[in-house]
Every structure is written in structure tokens, then in C-alpha cells.
Amino acid sequence: MTIAAKDIDSGDLPGNLQGGDYSPYHVFSAEEWSRFRADTPLTLTADEVQRLRSLNDPVDLGEVRRIYLSLSRLLSAHVEASQILFQQRKRFLSMSDETKTPFVIGIAGSVAVGKSTTARILAELLARWPSSPKVDLITTDGFLYPNAILQRENMMDRKGFPESYDIGALLRFLSAIKAGQPNVKAPTYSHLTYDVIPDRFQTIDRPDILIFEGINVLQSRNLPADGKIVPMVSDFFDFSIYIDAEESLIHSWYVSRFMRLRETAFKSPQSFFHRYATISEDAARAIAEGLWHNINLKNLHQNILPTRPRADLILQKGPNHLTETVALRKL
Numbered sequence: 001m002t003i004a005a006k007d008i009d010s011g012d013l014p015g016n017l018q019g020g021d022y023s024p025y026h027v028f029s030a031e032e033w034s035r036f037r038a039d040t041p042l043t044l045t046a047d048e049v050q051r052l053r054s055l056n057d058p059v060d061l062g063e064v065r066r067i068y069l070s071l072s073r074l075l076s077a078h079v080e081a082s083q084i085l086f087q088q089r090k091r092f093l094s095m096s097d098e099t100k101t102p103f104v105i106g107i108a109g110s111v112a113v114g115k116s117t118t119a120r121i122l123a124e125l126l127a128r129w130p131s132s133p134k135v136d137l138i139t140t141d142g143f144l145y146p147n148a149i150l151q152r153e154n155m156m157d158r159k160g161f162p163e164s165y166d167i168g169a170l171l172r173f174l175s176a177i178k179a180g181q182p183n184v185k186a187p188t189y190s191h192l193t194y195d196v197i198p199d200r201f202q203t204i205d206r207p208d209i210l211i212f213e214g215i216n217v218l219q220s221r222n223l224p225a226d227g228k229i230v231p232m233v234s235d236f237f238d239f240s241i242y243i244d245a246e247e248s249l250i251h252s253w254y255v256s257r258f259m260r261l262r263e264t265a266f267k268s269p270q271s272f273f274h275r276y277a278t279i280s281e282d283a284a285r286a287i288a289e290g291l292w293h294n295i296n297l298k299n300l301h302q303n304i305l306p307t308r309p310r311a312d313l314i315l316q317k318g319p320n321h322l323t324e325t326v327a328l329r330k331l
């Protein structure tokens with residue numbers, strides 16, 4: 001089946017993505033995109049999707065059918081091609097070792113745009129391919145410096161900014177994964193306590209596919225003055241996805257999630273935000289607005305949005321979190 005690819009609407013893109021015929025992306029409406037699923041079977045049930053979605057994210061089986069089945073089919077082609085290439089290279093080099101290199105998918109986007117829901121749905125769909133690949137999912141939250149360090153360095157209002165992550169640990173983790181090492185440990189994070197969990201690690205043992213999700217996964221590092229080449233996180237990716245939406249929508253999703261968390265998670269005395277469960281609704285809303293504007297929106301403008309042109313695929317969501325367009329990088 002062929003679908004005419006339209007060039008991306010240059011008004012939607014930063015300068016370096018504009019350029020009429022030279023746009024690096026094909027852009028499809030959700031309906032056009034959904035036809036690429038061909039005969040990919042729907043392997044998730046409505047209940048399972050309900051379980052996988054985040055608070056405030058109304059994704060449903062219709063969205064899985066419209067958007068995720070085509071994506072799963074596309075990724076399947078990429079994984080298969082990379083496995084064939086990997087085998088051929090080993091044969092070419094007369095290597096007989098059994099080390100396997102996981103296929104790594106990066107998922108980027110703003111705080112509260114819905115990355116974790118997308119990552120969980122994709123992980124489940126990919127694990128249900130007929131080949132039953134082993135799929136693992138990691139978020140970069142665990143690589144944040146603990147609050148004790150952020151507080152000491154006066155960086156609590158920089159949480160999520162590049163300097164708040166232990167980027168060295170993150171790159172060492174990915175490099176061990178790509179080298180096919182067994183039992184690679186990743187630190188974990190609790191949104192409840194708003195901190196890295198001491199001594200609790202997620203162990204990743206030679207998956208076929210690793211989904212790596214976080215606001216910073218497409219960011220580069222500043223080149224050091226000594227001219228040494230430093231790797232960037234996305235050097236380890238085989239495919240990357242950026243989840244996008246209008247700023248006003250993400251803002252409203254962030255604030256409404258915060259207000260709902262007040263009714264749920266913040267009620268726990270363990271919650272870092274426990275104090276906001278008891279203040280007035282207006283005062284809580286003002287706190288959420290402050291966190292959004294002073295931290296997350298600044299970070300979106302300065303560090304997250306500029307990485308969008310690096311993505312292989314951009315999912316553009318509209319109101320209700322439904323995907324409206326899909327932009328796929330031309331090869």
C-alpha cells in the first residue's frame with residue numbers, strides 16, 4: 001500500500017527542520033498512519049491498556065489500534081533488519097561468540113506528555129510479537145542525583161535539567177547494555193518520595209529490546225575543551241521517538257495530574273508533596289503552576305524541545321492525549 005507522504009507543516013517546526021522538499025520527515029495523519037498496521041494482530045485487551053496507562057492519560061484500545069500497531073510493525077522491521085545485519089557482521093568478522101546486542105529504543109518528550117504510558121504500551125506490544133522477545137523498560141529518572149546532592153548543590157529547582165543527572169552513570173549503563181553484559185544494574189526513582197531509592201536497582205539481563213524513556217534521552221553533552229569526543233545517550237539508540245504536544249496542552253495535563261495526585265498519592269505521609277494534600281485547592285494549583293513554569297516549562301524550552309529534530313519518529317498528540325499526526329524520518 002502506498003500513501004502519499006506530505007511534507008511537514010513547516011509552521012510547526014523549528015528552523016532547522018523547515019525547508020519544503022528538504023524536510024527530513026514524512027508526516028501522516030493518524031488515519032493514514034493506522035493503515036500501515038496491515039494485518040498486525042491486536043494482542044492487548046482493553047483491561048490491559050487500562051492497567052498500563054498513567055494517571056490522567058486516557059489512551060484506549062482505539063488508540064492502540066490506530067497508532068501503536070503500525071508503530072509495532074515498523075519497529076519489528078527495524079529489529080529484524082538490525083539482527084540480520086548483526087549476524088552478517090559476525091560472519092564477516094568470523095566471530096563465533098554468542099553475545100547479543102539489544103535493540104535500544106529511546107523515548108523523549110516533556111514532563112507529563114505521556115512518555116511512560118507510551119513506553120509501557122510499546123513494551124507490552126513488542127513482547128507479544130510471535131518471536132516473544134525479552135523486552136525491558138528503564139526510565140532515566142533513576143539516574144537523577146539523589147535529593148541530598150541536589151540540595152547540597154542548590155539544584156532542587158533544576159531537577160530534570162541536564163546537570164541534575166549522573167550522565168556518566170547513564171552512559172556506562174547503556175554501554176554495558178550494548179556490549180551484551182549480563183545483569184546490568186540501573187538505579188531507581190520514586191515519584192512518591194521524589195528521590196532516588198537508595199539500594200534498590202533494576203537488573204537488566206540481556207534483553208532483545210530495551211526501551212529507554214526520559215526527558216533527556218536525546219540530549220547531547222557539551223564538547224569538553226580538550227576536544228575529546230564524548231558519546232551521547234542517543235549514540236546507543238537504534239530508534240528514537242519524541243512525544244510532542246502543544247505547550248498549552250502539556251501545561252494543562254501537568255496541572256490536572258498534580259490536582260489528581262492531591263486526591264491520591266499526596267495523601268500518603270510518605271509523599272514528598274504530602275503538605276499539598278491539605279492546603280486549599282487554589283493554593284495547590286498555584287504550587288503546580290509554579291513547578292510547571294519555573295522548572296518543567298523552562299526545561300522544555302531550553303533542553304527538551306531542541307532535541308526533537310533528532311528523533312526518528314515524532315508522535316504529535318492533541319487534546320485528550322490522542323495522537324493526531326505521526327512524523328517519520330525519511331531514511
Ligand SMILES: Nc1ncnc2c1ncn2[C@@H]1O[C@H](COP(=O)(O)OP(=O)(O)OP(=O)(O)O)[C@@H](O)[C@H]1O
Pocket residue numbers: 054055110111112113114115116117141191192257261265266273
Ligand atoms: N508527585 C508525584 N507523586 C506520585 N506520582 C507521580 C508524581 N509525579 C508524577 N507521578 C507519576 O509518575 C509517573 C511518571 O511521572 P513523570 O513526571 O516522570 O511523568 P513523565 O514520564 O514526565 O510524564 P509522562 O509519563 O506523563 O510523560 C506518572 O505515571 C505520574 O502519574
Ligand SMILES: CC(C)(CO)[C@@H](O)C(=O)NCCC(=O)O
Pocket residue numbers: 111141159160161215291292295296
Ligand atoms: C523526575 C522528572 C524530572 C522527570 O520525570 C520530573 O517528574 C520532575 O520531578 N520535575 C521537577 C519539577 C516537578 O516536580 O514537576
